[in-house]
Amino acid sequence: MTIPNILTLLRILLTPLLVWLLLSERLTGALAVFFLAGITDGLDGFIARVFHQKSQLGAYLDPLADKILLVSSFILLGHLHLVPNALVIVAVSRDLLILTGVVTFWFFQIPLEIRPSLVSKLTTLAQILTVLVTLSQPLMAWSVDLRRLLYVATGLITVVSGLHYTLVGIRLWDKGRPAGTDELA
Template sequence: MTIPNVLTLIRILLTPVIVWLLLAGRLDCALLVFFIAGLTDGLDGLIARLFHQKTKLGAYLDPLADKLLLVSSFILLAYLNLVPIWLAVIIVSRDVIILLGMMTLLFHNVRVEIKPSIISKLTTLVQLMTVLAVLASSYVSGPRWAYLVLFFLTGLFSVASGMQYIVKGFQLLDAKRTNNQHVPLRDE
C-alpha cells in the first residue's frame, strides 16, 4: 500500500464524518474535516507523481474518493439550502453519467485507462473550492454575487467535463466497433 493510496483511503473515511457533521449542523467542524480531505486529494497526486508511486488501485480509488466526497457534500449542502439545488443536480448527474458510461464501456469490453483530463481536474478543484467557500461563509462571508459566480462556474465546469467524458466514451465505443467489424474478402 503506497502513501498516496493511504491518503486516498483517509479521504474516503473522512466522507461519512463530513456527512455526519453537516447533518448535525456543525459547519465549523465540517469545514476543518473537508479542508483536511481536500489536502489529501492534493497530496496523494503530488506524492504519486514526485515519488513514482502511481498505482492501478490509485487510478480507481482517487476519482472514487473525489466523487464520494463531493457528491455527498453537494447533496447535503443543497439539502441545507447552502447551495442551489440546480448545482447539486448538475454535479450528481455528471457523476452518475460518468459511472453509467464506465459500466457501458465495461459491458462492451472496452478497455478504459483512467486518466483525468485537465478540465476534469479543474472541475474537481472548482467543486472543492465551492464547498470550502460555502462552509467557510460562516467565518468569512463574501458578497452574494461572488457565490453566484462561483456556483455558475462550478456548474459550467461540471457540464463541460461531463460532455467531454460523454464524447470520449462514444469515441471509445466507436473505435471498438470499428476494430470488431467483419471485413469481407473480395471473394465473399
C-alpha cells in the same frame, strides 16, 4: 499498499464524518474535515508523482474518493439549502454519467484508461472551491454576488466536463466496441 493509496482511503473514510457533521449542521467542523480531505488529495498526488508510487489501484481509487466526497458534499449542501438545487443536480448528474459510462465499458469489456482530462481537473477544482466557500460562510462573509458567480462558473464547467466525457466516451465506444454489439444499443 502505497502511501498515496493509504491517503486516498483516509479521504474515503473522512466522508462519513463529513456527512455526519453536515447533517448536524456543524459547518465549521465540516469545513475542517473537508479541508483535511483536500490536503490528503493533494498529498497523495504529490507523493505518487515525486516518489514514483503511482499504481493501478490509485488510478481508480483517487477519482472515486473525490466523487464520494464531492457528491456527498453537494447533496447535503443542497439539502441544507446552502447551494442551489440546480448546481447539485448538475454536479451529481455529471458523476453519475461518468460512472454509468465506466460500468458500461467494463460490462462490454472495452478497454478504458482512467485519466482525468484538464476540464475534469478544473471541474474538480471549481467544485472544491464551491464547497470550501460555502462551508466557510459562517467564518467569512462571502458576498452573495461572489457566491452566485462561483455557483454559475462551477455549474458551467461541470456541464462542459460532462459533455467532454460524453464525446470522449462515444469516440472510445465506436473505436472499441466488440463485434455484434450494435443490436444491443
